[in-house]
Amino acid sequence: MCQSGVATWAAASLGRAFSSLPEPVVHATAALEENGITLRGGHEDETLLISLPQRPFAATASLPEEVAKSIAGSAKRVAVIRPAFLPFDEAQPLLNEVLAPLGTSAVALAAHTQQPAQRLLVDEYTRGSGGSFALQTPATELATYLNRKFMRVALVPDVAQAFAAAAAAGRPEAKTTLPNSLAGVTKLRSMQSTNNVLMVAPTAFGFNEQAAQDNSFMHAADKPQESSSLTAKVCAEFAELHRQLTDVAGVNVKLFQHHLRHGTPDAVFPNNWFSTHAAGEAAGGVSRPTLVLYPMKCPNRAAERRPEIIQVLRQAGYERVLDMSGHEKRDKAYFEGTGVLVLDRVNGVAYVALSERADRKLAEAWVHSLGYKELVAFSSSDGRGKPVYHTNVMMAIGTDVAVVCADSVTDPKERQHLLSKLSQSHEVVQISSAQMDALCGNVLELQGGKGLPVMAMSSQAYHAFTPQQRAVLRRHVAELVHAPIDTLEKVGGGGVRCALAELF
Structure with a gap:
């Protein structure tokens, strides 16, 4: 809905399901001007974002007079970009190398600006009665500044290409x-x-004999009788993962715990028993906010569907609840959530490695019921020739990048179809079987606190990626967030992605 050429845009909430605050409705635009980029956001007057001809090495009390005089139009705020850590004898980047408007309320930001040594700062100045501009707010990190201006930011490898693609797509005859x-x-x-x-914090974690029957990633604890020390060690690792996600990456975590009386040694992996889906997901296929409950193979994993947690989820406002858990006893058929489902939520493609925990008929029923466009099903095996128990240990999908162990798909036609489908919409990072064993496939893209994508993984996975592979990932995410959870991975057989249940 447009008003006087300025589009109304609803800023991203802190989580539809768990926020009691209404989404703020703001006016925001981004436009390319002769001497900068104009941002119109929130309830403020427009801001002109510029880089100065001569590199500044600090914020100043006011803009230089010659700069102030050159600023025409109605801009009452000017934001000056400067590099944070660039050596003094290197030229600052041009504005159009790091940022480009994409139309109403949106900008493209170069991914390399999120690397520590290439961070950019913004000094904001406000216009006074005499036409001069006085310093208002110094040294705000660029992505943080854009977020505060209610701009939607696309993190991209190449700003010029993004600008050209957006311009081409806006033409009536566009087919791109x-x-x-x-x-x-x-x-x-x-x-x-x-x-x-x-x-779910692993406060009653233990080696799960039931799950170990078909999970070759699991290894019994060296001294299983020392269960309390094992739990304490895993809890310490998990606490550091929680800190990295919340304090470093700015992810909003709803944290639960469990007790021995629950009989759920694997409760730390909640993504297997439920998933959530926003209205509009799958290119519009998901019509209503939806909560799905899944049938689990192991009885002590089915027990993770604790009534009190389900009640919290139901109260979060999901209009539809799809309960598939009855297939456990009725059909002895299983379909373990986003463990077996790796989803392209934007385009509506569900990827499933078939196994005892991923029934094909249930996969087909899920795709039909949720309104997804396509199911890509295949068989996958590990280096020992055993079926991969969950799809999310051999592949992951982000916004524009995907990770996959294609070598684990033994059928050539299935492998080719999988790679072809992924490459239509993603830059694909192929990992080896050894890297899959190091849980490089068990990673998850999240939105960080600045509104930019980050990739969460274990430290084992981080170090198992090659430098070249990490560079490809960083073309599409602001940060690779990792923590050492070696004990959880060894004894529990799952990595960081397994420990994260997304709330949409």
Whole structure:
């Protein structure tokens, strides 16, 4: 809905399901001007974002007079970009190398600006009665500044290409398909990742004999009789993961715990028994906010569907609840949530590695019921020739990048179809079987506190990626967030992605 050429845009909430605050409705635009980029956000007057001809090395009390005089138009605020850590004898980047408008309320931001040594700062100045500009707010990190201006930010490898793609897609005769990141911010499409997750601290963690029957990633504790020390060690690792996600990355975590009386040694992996889906997901296929409950193979994993947690989820406002758990006893058929489902939530493609925990008929029923466009099902095996128990240990999908162990798919036609489908919408990072064993496939894109995507993983996975692979990931996410959870991975057989249940 447009008003006087300025579009109304609803800023991203802190989580529809768990926020009691209404989404603020603001006016925000981004436009390319002759001497900068104009931002119109919130209830403020427009802000002109510029870089100075001569590199500044600090904020100043006021803009230089010659700069102030050159600023025409109605801008009452000027924001000057300067590099934070660039050596003194290097030229500052041009504005159009790091930022480009994508139309109403959206900008493209170069991914490299999120690397520590290439961070950019913004000094904001306000116009006074005499036409001069006085310093208002110094040294705000650029992505944080854009977030405060209610701008939707697409993190991209190449700003010029993003600007050209958005311009081409806006023409009536356009037949090009925008990358997911650009489509997400320019067309307000459903997002691939969320800032909100549910986690269960491993306060009663233990080796799960039931799950170990078909999970070759699990290894019994060296001294299983020392269960209390094992639990304490895993809790300490998990606490550091929680700190990295919340304090460092700015992810909003809803944290629960469990007790021995619950009989749920694997409760730390909640993504297997439920999933949530926003209205508009799957290119509009998901019509209503939806909560799905899943049938679990192991009885002590089915017990993780604790009534009190389900009640909290139900109260979060999901209009539809799809309960598939009855298939456990009725059909002895299982379908373990986003453990077996790796989802392209933007385009509506569900990837499933078939196994005892991923029944094909239930996969087909899920796709039909949720309104997804396509099911890509295949068989996958580990280096020992055993079926991969969960799809999310051999592949992951972000907004514009995907990770996959294609070598684990033994059928050549299935492997080719999988890679072909992924490459239509993502830059694909292929990992080896050894890297899959190091849980490089068990990673998850989330939205960080600045509104930019981050990739969460274990430290084992981080170090198992090659430098070149990490560089590809960083072309599409602001940060690779990791923590050492070696004991949980060894004894529990799951990594960071398994420990994160997304809340949309």
